[in-house]
Amino acid sequence: MLICTLVGLLGSLTGLGGASIITPLLVLAGVPVKEAIASAMVAIIATSSGSASSYVKARIANVNIAMFLEMFTITGAIIGATITTVISPVLLYFFFAAFLSTSFLRIRHIRKEFVPSEKQDRVSRWLNLQGSYYDEAHQKTVTYKANHALWGGAGMFIAGIAAGMLGIGAGAFKVTVHENILHLPPKVSSTTSNFIIGMTALAAVSVYLFSGLLNLTLMAPIAAGTTVGAIVGGRLLNRIHDRWLQVLFFAIVIYLIITMLYKGIISL
Numbered sequence: 001m002l003i004c005t006l007v008g009l010l011g012s013l014t015g016l017g018g019a020s021i022i023t024p025l026l027v028l029a030g031v032p033v034k035e036a037i038a039s040a041m042v043a044i045i046a047t048s049s050g051s052a053s054s055y056v057k058a059r060i061a062n063v064n065i066a067m068f069l070e071m072f073t074i075t076g077a078i079i080g081a082t083i084t085t086v087i088s089p090v091l092l093y094f095f096f097a098a099f100l101s102t103s104f105l106r107i108r109h110i111r112k113e114f115v116p117s118e119k120q121d122r123v124s125r126w127l128n129l130q131g132s133y134y135d136e137a138h139q140k141t142v143t144y145k146a147n148h149a150l151w152g153g154a155g156m157f158i159a160g161i162a163a164g165m166l167g168i169g170a171g172a173f174k175v176t177v178h179e180n181i182l183h184l185p186p187k188v189s190s191t192t193s194n195f196i197i198g199m200t201a202l203a204a205v206s207v208y209l210f211s212g213l214l215n216l217t218l219m220a221p222i223a224a225g226t227t228v229g230a231i232v233g234g235r236l237l238n239r240i241h242d243r244w245l246q247v248l249f250f251a252i253v254i255y256l257i258i259t260m261l262y263k264g265i266i267s268l
Helices: 002-014 019-028 033-057 063-084 089-109 122-126 149-166 171-180 186-211 216-239 242-267
Strands: 130-135 140-145
Touching: 002 019, 002 033, 002 186, 002 216, 002 242, 019 033, 019 089, 019 216, 019 242, 033 063, 033 089, 033 186, 033 216, 063 149, 063 186, 089 149, 089 171, 089 242, 122 149, 130 186, 140 186, 149 171, 149 186, 171 186, 186 216, 186 242
Parallel strands: none
Antiparallel strands: 130 140
8 A cells, every 4th residue: 555655646747647557566566467457457546536636626637638538548448458358468568568668759858848839720629629727836827729639539549448458547658649649738748647547447447347357455455555645646746847757757667668578578
C-alpha cells in the first residue's frame, strides 16, 4: 500500500496512470504477468478517480475533449483485454516495453514552451475542442485549441487496445497523442489523460472479471495506496513547471522499459 501511494503520486503527475509503474513491480515480486495486468487495472481507476476531480475543479482537465476521446479508448480497451486472455504471457513483456517506447515521440517537446495553435480544423471546431486554464507555476492563463480530432481519435483507439491488453492505462501513449496530434498543453494533456484512463480501465476490467484473473488480495492495497497518492498529486501538479514533469515522465518510462525487457528475456 505504501509503494502504491508513491505510484499513485507519480502516475497522477505524469499522466501514466499508476498501473504502468505497478505492473512491472508486481511482476518483479513474482506475480504472474496476466494476473498483474488484471489486478493493476484497479490502480488506473483509483488514480483517475483520485486526481481527476481535482483537475476538473481547477479547470485544467478538458472534459469535452475527454468525453470525445473516451469513445475510442473504451472500444479499444475491450478488444485489447480480450486479446490478453488468449495469448502467451511471455509476449506481453515485450509488447509492454515496445508500447512504452512510443513515448519517446514526445521528447522533441521537452525543451520547448507550449505555443497554441492559431487555426483549428473543421471537426475540432464543430466539437468545440478548446479551452483555457490558469497556470500557477507560470502565473498566467493558457488558452489552447485542439486540432486533428479524427486522427487523435484513431490514436486513442490504439491506446485503448494497449490499455486493455497490457493493463497500463496507456497514459504514456495518450499523453503523446494529446501533445503531438491534438496539440494540447502539457498539463492539459496529463490531466485529461488521467480523466480518460479511468473509464478505459473500467471497460477492460469487465473482461478480466469474467476471465477470473482479478486478484482481490492485491487489488485492495493497490486501490487504497494509489487513491491517496493520486489525490496528493492532483494538488501538486499545477505548482510544478512543465519541464520537470516531462523529465520525470521520461525517467519513469526508461525504468519501466528496462524492467519489462529483463523479465521477458529471462522468461524465454
